[in-house]
Structure formats: structure tokens, C-alpha cells
Amino acid sequence: MPETQNKNKFIRLLNYSGNYKYLTIIGMFLSALSAICLLVPFIYIWDVVNALLAVAPDFTKAQNLDVYAINAFTFAILGITLNFFGLMGTHLSAFKNEKNMKDAAINHLLKLPLGYFSNHTSGGLRKIIDYSTAKTEVFLAHQLFDLTGAIVTPIVFLILLFSFDWLLGLICLIPIILCFVFMYPMFSKESRNSMEKYEKYLEEMNGEAVEYVRGIPVTKAFQQSIYSFKNFINAIKNYGKFSAEYSMSTHIPMTAFTVSINGFFALLIPAGILLAGSVVDVKFFANFMFYIIFTPICAVMMMKIMTVSQDWMLASCALDSIEAILNECPLVDPINPQKPKNHSIEFEGVYFDYENVDGDEHILNDVNLKINENETVALVGPSGGGKTTIASLIPRFWDVNQGSIKVGDVDVRDISTKELMENISFVFQNTTLFKDSIYNNVAIGRKGASREDVKKALSLTQCDDIIDELPDGIDTVIGSEGTYLSGGQQQRIALARAVLKDAPIIILDEATALADPENEYLIQKAISEITKDKTVIMIAHRLSSVKNVDKIYVVENGRIVEEGNHHTLVDSEGIYSRMWVEFNQSIQWKVKSEVI
Numbered sequence: 001m002p003e004t005q006n007k008n009k010f011i012r013l014l015n016y017s018g019n020y021k022y023l024t025i026i027g028m029f030l031s032a033l034s035a036i037c038l039l040v041p042f043i044y045i046w047d048v049v050n051a052l053l054a055v056a057p058d059f060t061k062a063q064n065l066d067v068y069a070i071n072a073f074t075f076a077i078l079g080i081t082l083n084f085f086g087l088m089g090t091h092l093s094a095f096k097n098e099k100n101m102k103d104a105a106i107n108h109l110l111k112l113p114l115g116y117f118s119n120h121t122s123g124g125l126r127k128i129i130d131y132s133t134a135k136t137e138v139f140l141a142h143q144l145f146d147l148t149g150a151i152v153t154p155i156v157f158l159i160l161l162f163s164f165d166w167l168l169g170l171i172c173l174i175p176i177i178l179c180f181v182f183m184y185p186m187f188s189k190e191s192r193n194s195m196e197k198y199e200k201y202l203e204e205m206n207g208e209a210v211e212y213v214r215g216i217p218v219t220k221a222f223q224q225s226i227y228s229f230k231n232f233i234n235a236i237k238n239y240g241k242f243s244a245e246y247s248m249s250t251h252i253p254m255t256a257f258t259v260s261i262n263g264f265f266a267l268l269i270p271a272g273i274l275l276a277g278s279v280v281d282v283k284f285f286a287n288f289m290f291y292i293i294f295t296p297i298c299a300v301m302m303m304k305i306m307t308v309s310q311d312w313m314l315a316s317c318a319l320d321s322i323e324a325i326l327n328e329c330p331l332v333d334p335i336n337p338q339k340p341k342n343h344s345i346e347f348e349g350v351y352f353d354y355e356n357v358d359g360d361e362h363i364l365n366d367v368n369l370k371i372n373e374n375e376t377v378a379l380v381g382p383s384g385g386g387k388t389t390i391a392s393l394i395p396r397f398w399d400v401n402q403g404s405i406k407v408g409d410v411d412v413r414d415i416s417t418k419e420l421m422e423n424i425s426f427v428f429q430n431t432t433l434f435k436d437s438i439y440n441n442v443a444i445g446r447k448g449a450s451r452e453d454v455k456k457a458l459s460l461t462q463c464d465d466i467i468d469e470l471p472d473g474i475d476t477v478i479g480s481e482g483t484y485l486s487g488g489q490q491q492r493i494a495l496a497r498a499v500l501k502d503a504p505i506i507i508l509d510e511a512t513a514l515a516d517p518e519n520e521y522l523i524q525k526a527i528s529e530i531t532k533d534k535t536v537i538m539i540a541h542r543l544s545s546v547k548n549v550d551k552i553y554v555v556e557n558g559r560i561v562e563e564g565n566h567h568t569l570v571d572s573e574g575i576y577s578r579m580w581v582e583f584n585q586s587i588q589w590k591v592k593s594e595v596i
């Protein structure tokens with residue numbers, strides 16, 4: 001959990017560096033010292049000018065020039081050295097900060113209920129973890145360091161301004177004050193809100209971009225253009241519109257600021273001529289030269305303060321995004337976890353709604369069902385009825401709003417996450433295979449599985465024919481060098497992962513959805529292997545695949561509307577029997593069209 005009770009954002013950010021935060025503080029101190037040291041050579045230049053003007057036109061009589069030069073050089077070297085060590089310190093701390101922030105976010109993500117990931121795009125999360133932490137790293141490593149120098153320089157500059165010639169100093173002060181006046185709106189609450197909005201639009205655009213890239217094959221297949229991806233287009237438009245509006249809203253203060261920082265000369269030169277009058281005073285002339293040399297440095301520093309303050313806003317928004325992840329409630333593990341007594345599953349009066357969906361009807365409405373140990377049941381019914389939601393609540397992708405779900409007579413909320421996950425294998429509708437070897441993709445199913453175990457699992461799920469055709473057998477990397485697998489083949493590999501896990505409860509969500517008839521036959525064969533002596537929940541649209549299960553539950557509008565075995569349900573002439581008739585008709589149509 002982030003320490004949000006600590007109101008000071010900067011301290012919260014710095015605390016991610018752990019003990020390395022002291023290096024940031026030391027780095028800032030060295031930056032201030034370095035800024036002072038780097039100003040000292042200018043004073044010696046002023047001394048040199050004075051010494052030369054005092055003896056003009058015979059410059060050979062000028063004294064102490066070598067001392068001034070050595071001193072200027074020494075301070076310049078000292079300034080650069082301090083700068084180097086200061087930057088080392090802030091960099092070390094910033095790298096640690098970025099790493100710790102990434103670790104905290106990733107570790108927390110691992111503790112979140114799996115349902116969180118179906119409502120957050122991978123692009124959006126990636127943007128937060130990669131981009132946001134990088135923003136804070138840049139801020140801590142470079143900009144904070146620059147800021148210290150940028151603040152110290154004008155302060156020392158002001159002291160020098162007044163100690164050399166208070167009148168010229170006063171004139172130079174006018175544009176500095178104007179700079180601060182024009183900078184003020186850039187740090188206002190509105191400006192901060194705008195920066196937050198900017199980050200939000202950027203995040204949305206990133207998320208939609210990833211969805212778009214994932215959907216390119218579909219776009220091409222249906223001969224659509226990027227304009228068919230309404231969400232992506234809208235995200236780009238929103239981002240573009242907001243960026244333009246934001247830029248326009250800042251153009252007046254920004255222009256005024258730029259004019260004032262570059263306005264030193266406009267004031268200084270006429271003022272110098274006026275103050276000098278008709279008498280040419282050598283000392284005044286030397287001072288005037290000093291201000292001419294010095295003022296551009298001050299302008300650069302003011303510009304730095306301006307950019308650093310904007311970068312702080314970015315870093316602070318980035319911190320907000322990271323903390324938003326860290327503030328997400330993790331899956332609460334029970335204090336006194338209990339072990340399931342067996343592998344039965346029971347739903348008692350379960351009501352459930354997705355947080356992000358408003359509606360009059362509950363997504364799940366008083367769902368009751370009982371699956372005995374080693375029984376195989378099927379959930380069937382119209383699309384959107386709630387089958388996947390029912391199955392997802394068992395491994396706690398989300399927690400129920402009302403009622404309870406028990407595994408082995410123990411409420412799933414009283415079973416430790418580790419124990420629950422060990423007891424359940426979930427084969428998803430859309431299988432995720434990593435761009436890694438087949439071996440690694442399957443081995444992930446069980447820690448410490450041997451190569452032999454992996455091969456056996458692949459054999460049991462009818463994958464031998466796939467492996468035989470691959471150039472490097474089970475070590476072939478999926479997706480490399482033209483090695484692509486069909487949907488049905490991928491599903492069989494995913495089943496091998498489940499076989500290896502050997503969990504006593506198996507949930508199969510549309511495991512044959514992507515398969516052609518040959519693959520479907522092989523997948524069915526694989527399923528009958530892995531479901532032996534297990535408690536199994538199958539979600540299926542192809543009713544032929546669930547005909548022989550122990551019990552079928554028909555789910556419609558979030559309720560269980562019918563239950564029984566295939567024969568009793570067909571005889572009852574309800575929803576299932578209608579679905580069965582329609583299913584058989586669709587098969588006949590298919591056969592006829594193939595014959596024609």
C-alpha cells in the first residue's frame with residue numbers, strides 16, 4: 001500500500017528510493033555548491049575587466065591577472081567536479097526509485113483479483129508502469145538537480161546585482177519579478193488538473209493503441225481502416241483536442257514569460273546609457289559589462305525553473321497513476337485459512353454485479369448450484385447469460401456481492417489464494433500462449449516439473465502430431481520463424497498446461513471454441529483424459545460436447561433456469577430442449593451445405 005497518508009507528494013516520491021533518498025539530498029546540496037562555484041569565475045572576470053580598465057590604454061601594467069585566471073579556473077573545475085558527484089548521487093537514487101516503484105506496482109498487480117485485468121487494458125497498465133516510472137526517474141535524476149542550481153543561481157545573482165551597482169541591480173530585478181508573475185499561472189491548480197487530464201488522455205490512447213495493434217488481423221480481414229476502431233480514433237481525437245486547447249490556454253503566460261526573460265537587455269542597455277550620462281566612469285562601465293555577461297545566465301536559469309516545474313507536475317501525475325494501482329484492493333487472504341475438505345463446489349444465493357456496470361438487473365441473480373466431487377457439469381445458455389461470470393467467481397476473479405461460494409465446504413474467501421489456485425485449473429476461451437518455447441509454455445503449469453512430465457502432458461493432450469512437425473520439437477519458440485499454431489492447436493497446448501498442473505477442479509471455458517472438426521475431436525479426447533477423477537465445469541456452446549456430463553445447468557439472464565441431465569432436459573421441452581433442436585438443425589445445415 002502506498003503511504004498516501006503522507007500528504008507531501010515529494011516526500012512520498014522520494015521514499016520510494018529507500019535509503020538512497022539521502023543521495024538525492026546530498027546531490028541537491030552538491031548542485032547548490034556547484035552552482036555557486038560556477039558563478040565565482042564571473043566575479044574574477046569582473047576583476048580582470050576592472051584591472052584592465054584601470055590601466056587602459058597600457059594593459060601591460062594590469063596586475064594580478066594570472067591570480068584571477070587561476071582562481072577562476074579552480075572554481076570552474078571545482079564546480080564541475082561537484083556537479084559530477086552530485087549527478088552521480090541523484091542518478092543512483094533515481095534508478096533505485098524507479099526500480100522500487102516498478103517492483104511495488106508489479107508485486108501489487110500480482111495480488112489483485114484476476115478480474116482487475118479484464119477491466120484494465122494491458123496498454124494502459126504498461127504505460128503506467130513503464131512510462132510513469134521513467135518520468136519520475138528523469139525528474140529525480142536530472143531535473144531536481146538542475147532545479148537546485150537554478151534556484152541558487154538567481155539568489156546569488158541577486159546578491160551580486162545589488163553589491164556591484166544597486167541601481168543597475170534594481171533595473172535587472174524588474175524582468176525577474178515579471179518572470180515570476182507570468183510563471184505563476186503555470187503552477188496553479190487548474191494547470192495541475194490539466195496536466196492530470198493530459199496524462200489520462202495519453203493513457204487512454206496507449207491502451208486503445210494496443211487494442212488496435214492486437215486487432216490488426218481482424219481489421220485487414222474485414223478490409224476496414226483504422227477509422228473503424230472508434231475507441232482508438234476517439235482516444236486520438238480527445239488527446240489531440242485537449243493538447244491543442246491546453247497549449248492555447250498557456251500561450252499568453254508562456255509568451256509573456258519568454259519576452260520577460262529575454263527582456264533584460266531591452267531594459268539594461270538604455271538604462272546603462274542613461275545612467276552613464278556624459279561622463280565615462282570606468283567602474284560603472286565594468287559593472288555594466290558584468291551585468292551584460294551575467295544576465296543571460298539568469299535567463300537560462302529562469303527557463304530551467306519553468307521547465308522543471310512542469311516536469312514536477314508530470315512526475316507528480318505519474319506518482320498518482322502508480323499510487324492508483326497500489327490503492328487497488330488486493331485479494332484479501334484469510335487470517336485463519338482453512339483447507340477445503342473435498343473438491344465439491346457449491347453456490348448459495350449468489351448475487352454479483354461488475355463494479356463498472358450500472359443496470360437494473362444483477363449480472364448474477366440468486367445463483368444456487370451444487371457440484372459433487374468428481375462430477376462433471378456443464379453451463380449452457382444464451383450468450384451474455386452469465387456462464388463465464390459464474391465460473392470466474394470460483395477462483396475469485398471477483399468476490400460475490402451476496403451469498404457464498406464454497407469449495408470443499410469452505411467459503412472460497414476462507415481459503416488461502418495459494419491453496420485455491422492449486423486446487424483449480426482454468427482453461428480460458430482465449431488461450432494465452434507466451435512467445436516462448438512450447439516446453440516453457442507448458443512447464444509454467446507446475447513448478448519444478450521435469451522435461452519428461454511436460455512431454456507426458458503434451459502426449460496426453462494429443463499434441464504429439466504438433467510437436468513432430470516443429471523444427472525444434474518442444475523447444476520451438478511459438479511465433480518465431482513462421483512457427484504459428486492454429487487456435488485448436490494452441491488450445492491443446494493450453495490443456496497440456498492444465499494436465500501438468502493436475503488440479504482436482506477443472507474449469508473449461510469454451511475449450512473447443514476455436515477448433516476445426518479434427519482439432520475438436522482431438523481436444524475432446526484430451527479433455528476426457530484430463531477430466532478423469534476430477535470435478536469439472538464445462539462451458540460450451542456446442543451441445544454435443546456436453547451431452548454426456550452428469551448435470552447441465554441452463555443459465556439465462558444471470559439465473560439458473562433449468563438443471564438436469566441431457567435426457568431429462570430434452571424431455572422437459574424447456575429452453576435446453578429448444579437449444580438442442582436448434583443445435584441439431586445447424587449441424588444438418590452444415591452437412592447439407594458441405595454435400596452441395
Ligand SMILES: Nc1ncnc2c1ncn2[C@@H]1O[C@H](COP(=O)(O)OP(=O)(O)OP(=O)(O)O)[C@@H](O)[C@H]1O
Nearest residue numbers: 118119354357363382383384385386387388389390
Ligand atoms: N469484465 C466485465 N466487466 C463488466 N461486465 C462484464 C464483464 N464480463 C462480462 N460482463 C457482462 O456480464 C454479463 C454476463 O457475461 P458472461 O461473459 O458471464 O456471459 P456468458 O454467458 O459467459 O456469455 P458468452 O457465452 O457469450 O461467453 C454480460 O452482460 C457481459 O456484458
